Amino acid sequence: MTDKKKIIEIEEQGKYFKFSNKIYEVYHISENLNDGYKEFKNKIDEKINYFEKNNIKTNIKNTVNFSNKISFLDLIKQNMVRSIFALLTSLIIILIIIGFTSTFLKKNEIKGGRQFWKNFENELEKLSNKKIDSDTQDKILNSIRKIGENYKPFLDEIKKITD
Numbered sequence: 001m002t003d004k005k006k007i008i009e010i011e012e013q014g015k016y017f018k019f020s021n022k023i024y025e026v027y028h029i030s031e032n033l034n035d036g037y038k039e040f041k042n043k044i045d046e047k048i049n050y051f052e053k054n055n056i057k058t059n060i061k062n063t064v065n066f067s068n069k070i071s072f073l074d075l076i077k078q079n080m081v082r083s084i085f086a087l088l089t090s091l092i093i094i095l096i097i098i099g100f101t102s103t104f105l106k107k108n109e110i111k112g113g114r115q116f117w118k119n120f121e122n123e124l125e126k127l128s129n130k131k132i133d134s135d136t137q138d139k140i141l142n143s144i145r146k147i148g149e150n151y152k153p154f155l156d157e158i159k160k161i162t163d
Helices: 033-053 066-107 113-129 134-162
Strands: 009-013 016-021 026-030
Touching (some): 016 033, 026 033
Antiparallel strands (some): 009 016, 016 026
């Protein structure tokens, strides 16, 4: 028999002593500490001899601690929750950006046709109710003259049609 480490755990419960070795899965209960230790040592030696005779290898790494399984499952759950949270956060950010851009585009949209002329009339009404200083008045008149010059061919055609 080769010299191997034998880890023996001893637990006292009332008048009994529990001996265990998790690597070789050997367990023993005894009322006497010395007798129980000798009996447990014989059992573990028998098991080690059996493993060596049948060329069975034991490895401490093969033993699985139940708490490791739980922490691994918890880790998976936590990562799933984090992934879902990250996806939802990204989705919310994208929706906010889309909302802002659509609002910005609608606000700065150039309106033509009836809406343009309706807005133009409303602005003219607002301007007609305001007191305007002479500099601003000159600027507005110049703007109206420029508009008249640009639209004069259209206005001349309208005059010919209506005559």
